[in-house]
Amino acid sequence: MSAKYDPANVFAKILRGEIPSHKVYEDSDCIVIMDVMPQANGHSLIVPKKPSRNLLDADPETLARSIRVIQRVARASMKAFxxxxxxxxxxxxxxxxxxxxHLHFHVIPIINGVPLKQHAATMEEAEILAGNAEKLAAALESEG
Structure with missing residues (x-):
């Protein structure tokens, strides 16, 4: 892999607070935000704070810490949505x-009979994203 990590990517800017996001959760390793172009209602992203382009160049410890958050978000998403x-x-x-x-993971709630939208295709309204962030945050909090 010849490409290098670009610190000007949108997730790096979100992590630095340079652009807004609908943040759901944050710990020392990751943030969880709502995908602004969701494939389904409640589609969230887990974004590790440690820079890497993707899984191919990520530190194994980053991956291990991320999967714990992914599992919590998946459980909370089942409940919230x-x-x-x-x-x-x-x-x-x-x-x-x-x-x-920038390494990130999509957690997408699935409802039987409701097809997924195309990946990275349509921007969602800010009010809907904010409401979904609140629902997911409440479900995460109740999970402990």
Whole structure:
């Protein structure tokens, strides 16, 4: 892999507080934000704070710490959005569909019979994202 991490990517800017996001959760390793172009209602992103382009160049400890948060968010998403299932996605390099080159994981609530929207296609209204962030944060808090 020849490409290097670019600290000007949108998630690096969110982590530095340079651009806003609908933040749901934060700990010393990760933030959880709502995807602004969700594939389903409640689609969130887990973004590790330690810089890497994707899974291919990430530190194994970053991955281990991230999966703990991913599991908590998946459980909370099931509850908050009355989901029938959860999809966890992670894209690596442009050919796979990666559009932001900072490691991140998608947690997407699935409702039977409701098709997913196209990845990175349509911006959601800010009010809906804010409401979904509140629902997910409350579910996370009740999970402990």
């Amino acid at each position: 009355n989901a029938d299932g959860i999809v966890v996605r992670q894209f690596n390099e442009e050919a796979s569909g990666q559009t932001v080159f």
